[in-house]
Amino acid sequence: MKLLTFSTLYPNAEQPNHGIFVETRLRYLVASGKVTSRVVAPVPWFPLKGERFGHYGTLAKVPRRETRNGLQVSHPRYLVVPKVGMNYTPWTLARAARKDIGRILDEGYDFDAIDAHYFYPDGVAAVMLGKYFNKPVVVTARGTDINLIPRFERPRRLILEAAREADGIITVCKALKDEMVQLGVAPDNITPLRNGVDLERFQPIDRTAARAAVGLVPGRFTLLSVGLLDPRKAHDLIIRALPRLPDVDLLIAGIGPERKNLEQLARELGVQDRVTLLGAVPQTELKNYYNAADALVLASSREGWANVLLEAMACGTPVVASNVWGTPEVVAAPEAGVLMPERTPDGLVRALGQLRADYPEHTATRRYAENFGWQPTTQGQIDLFQSIMARKAA
Missing domain, CATH: 3.40.50.2000 (Glycogen Phosphorylase B;)
Structure with missing residues (x-):
């Protein structure tokens, strides 16, 4: 055809x-x-x-x-x-x-x-x-x-x-x-x-080496958020949760009109030292960040089918995501990650606590993603x- x-x-x-x-x-x-x-x-x-x-x-x-x-x-x-x-x-x-x-x-x-x-x-x-x-x-x-x-x-x-x-x-x-x-x-x-999901492009690599390659602090639990910097993606919701997560750092990959607002919010909340805005990250490099992070967070108010969820899972990294639209169809098993009970900073804190209390094996998360070729x-x-x-x- x-x-x-x-x-x-x-x-x-x-x-x-x-x-x-x-x-x-x-x-x-x-x-x-x-x-x-x-x-x-x-x-x-x-x-x-x-x-x-x-x-x-x-x-x-x-x-x-x-x-x-x-x-x-x-x-x-x-x-x-x-x-x-x-x-x-x-x-x-x-x-x-x-x-x-x-x-x-x-x-x-x-x-x-x-x-x-x-x-x-x-x-x-x-x-x-x-x-x-x-x-x-x-x-x-x-x-x-x-x-x-x-x-x-x-x-x-x-x-x-x-x-x-x-x-x-x-x-x-x-x-x-x-x-x-x-x-x-x-x-x-x-x-x-x-x-x-492209299972060849996004796959597990040595996580210690990945963390070192992207400059992460050893021993710190690190979240990754990927997407356009606009209100719909709600990167600010994650930043607002950080004061209640003192041992957690956040990486944000993306560009957009909200960058200055996100930087200002991090300063106002006193978490600017734990928030890193990476700017645009090519798809060829995203694999390193997915493997370096302990969890991907997607706090969007609207999503059809969020590809970043499966990309992270294909690298063996579980997710925490808002319970909206097609996302429950993606995050449908414990090894995939956890859905927020509500799309608020408190909901994120609770979901992340649930994930950390029963953190899945990276190999199990990868096997789950393999069902989505x-x-x-x-x-x-x-x-x-x-x-x-x-x-x-x-």
């Missing part, structure tokens, strides 16, 4: 970790030998390059075309209109991608279907493009696109229209399927296919696309 993968959530030369989960799933799908794909990953238009322009200056430097992991990727520019962009971005996104997709067809790559990721605005735009090019569309829902954005009236209406017209819908956890059904989407058209998800995608092709042929 020939697919066209379409998403604004896709890595590029300037943002190598952006949407890495979309690229990873696609890499495994292509590695099956049954699928090929070209990628159209639009980025917002901005006229000026350079660090002085912050995030948008970085986006301006993204190449128009590149090759990543053997896949050809194009990055057309789409317009984001300040203040009203949320309501109009599906149209600007579809319009920007149309020329690149036309070029791909002219080059002889007559794809069978559009494989879109993230329902709004990407999935809505993909359905528009499917109509224009007369191609079936499958949209993957990943989290905030379903558990937050539909709170806004116009996006909700557009999501429901796109869901009715899409040829197939994938959700990365059962909880997101349940939420879509509650919104009014037909359950028969929704297929839950969880994300997997990519093969079932890859086969599920192949089966879904094949069934859609068969329906279209009939």
Whole structure:
């Protein structure tokens, strides 16, 4: 099968970790030998390059075309209109991608279907493009696109229209399927296919050597939090718990607008010497931090399927996580870790105490993660696309 993968959530030369989960799933799908794909990953238009322009200056430097992991990727520019962009971005996104997709067809790559990721605005735009090019569309829902954005009236209406017209819908956890059904989407058209974990990239290494490599203090129980520094990820909740955890240190890997606020909070609570903000950590180096930490903490208010949980477990490191959305489907056994009884600093302290009182063997945590390889998800995608092709042929 020939697919066209379409998403604004896709890595590029300037943002190598952006949407890495979309690229990873696609890499495994292509590695099956049954699928090929070209990628159209639009980025917002901005006229000026350079660090002085912050995030948008970085986006301006993204190449128009590149090759990543053997896949050809194009990055057309789409317009984001300040203040009203949320309501109009599906149209600007579809319009920007149309020329690149036309070029791909002219080059002889007559794809069978559009494989879109993230329902709004990407999935809505993909359905528009499917109509224009007369191609079936499958949209993957990943989290905030379903558990937050539909709170806004116009996006909700557009999501429901796109869901009715899409040829197939994938959700990365059962909880997101349940939420879509509650919104009014037909359950028969929704297929839950969880994300997997790269068991070769993320695996146990000598933990003493890993701790030394990242400069951890010997004998200190160390927590790791990984994710964008924004309120939804709730790194601040972990910092607020530290005054009640005097023998615990915290590493935070990620970049984002909350960095200064997190640094200030650590100073106000007198725990600044126990909090280290690592900045951006490439995926190739994350394995060292997962192995060095005693536990990964994920305190998010919303998650579809949090890949960092399985990445840590694959390295043998148990987790403490908020009990939200798809997370209970990931943390489903004692060897995996513990869910917080409530998403508060007190809830974190209690969950961490439970984990430390009955700390699992690292080998058991790794064995648990081995149940979450990519093969079932890859086969599920192949089966879904094949069934859609068969329906279209009939």
